[in-house]
Amino acid sequence: MSTTSRRSVKSTLTHFAALATATAFVAVFTLPGTSLEPAANAEGSANAEALAELQATQSQTIAFTAEAEVAQDLSRDEFGATSVAEIRRAQLAAAAAAAPRWSGPGVSDFLANPAYPDFSLDQVVQVALQYQGVPYRYGGSTPAGFDCSGFVQYVYAQFGVALPRTVSQQDAAGTRISRADARPGDLVIMNGHNGIYMGNGTFIDSPRAGGVVSVRPIWTDNYWIVRIGI
Numbered sequence: 001m002s003t004t005s006r007r008s009v010k011s012t013l014t015h016f017a018a019l020a021t022a023t024a025f026v027a028v029f030t031l032p033g034t035s036l037e038p039a040a041n042a043e044g045s046a047n048a049e050a051l052a053e054l055q056a057t058q059s060q061t062i063a064f065t066a067e068a069e070v071a072q073d074l075s076r077d078e079f080g081a082t083s084v085a086e087i088r089r090a091q092l093a094a095a096a097a098a099a100p101r102w103s104g105p106g107v108s109d110f111l112a113n114p115a116y117p118d119f120s121l122d123q124v125v126q127v128a129l130q131y132q133g134v135p136y137r138y139g140g141s142t143p144a145g146f147d148c149s150g151f152v153q154y155v156y157a158q159f160g161v162a163l164p165r166t167v168s169q170q171d172a173a174g175t176r177i178s179r180a181d182a183r184p185g186d187l188v189i190m191n192g193h194n195g196i197y198m199g200n201g202t203f204i205d206s207p208r209a210g211g212v213v214s215v216r217p218i219w220t221d222n223y224w225i226v227r228i229g230i
Contacts, residue, residue, distance in 0.1 A: 092138060102144035107157040114160035119229060121185030128155045128185075128196045128204050134213045136206050141165075146206040148193050151213060155196065161228060167194045174226035187226040188218060197225065 116123055128151075137145025141154055149170055153163045163170050171189045184199040195205025204215045 100144045102142035104143065106142055107153055110154075110157040111160060111162050115158045117160060119159045119161065121183050124155060124159065124185035124196065125198065127158055129215075131155070131213045132204070132215070134206070136209055136211045136213075138209065140206075146213060148195060148206050151206040152187060152194055152196060156228065163228070167192060170194060171226055174228040175230050177225050177227050179225055182225040183227075187228065188223055189226050190220065190223045 116127070131143060131146070131151065131154075134143050134151075135145050136147065137150075138147055139150070140146045141150030143154075146154065149165060149167045152170060153165060156163050163173055167189065170187060171194070174187060177186070182197055182199075184197055186197045188195045188197050188203040188205075193205070195203040197203050198215050202215055202217050204213065206213045207216075
């Protein structure tokens, strides 16, 4: 073959090789990342796989970011920033509106005109037992519903004894005595809770939301006895 013929053949082969390479290059960048075919040689295969991984990673990152932004938008648009305190106030307001009304005498009525002018611890026990089954009500101090200190205050008011409203205040209003000297009718005081001592390790109290006034064992050793009027 002549030199001129060899140059012509070489030029033609070079042209076809360049055309094939360009076609493959265009194909790689036009196909989606998930449909890339591996190259025939090891280096080409590694490059194709790396490119596919990069495209897939970028696609997932964009999708994840978009989902996060949508979720964030939903959380801003569809949900208000209501505080726990606001929710609690709404719950208490709803409970107060639904609670039964008490038309009988209240604490102030008994203090002005005691049902039992002569104070007696034994009589305190009998009066307290009359309210078994009254439901717990936060802030309640009538037979429509009692909380713990509201119950104690209401019972003692019937003897003309003006106890303050909270557990800590009722604790301070009396005198702490030893458990050995405790008598039924004394106050059982705990951290944040109280009731009226019934003897034999029991007391009567208004326990918690969903509960009722009842006699039950004193469940903790972290309590003390307070006597009113001494």
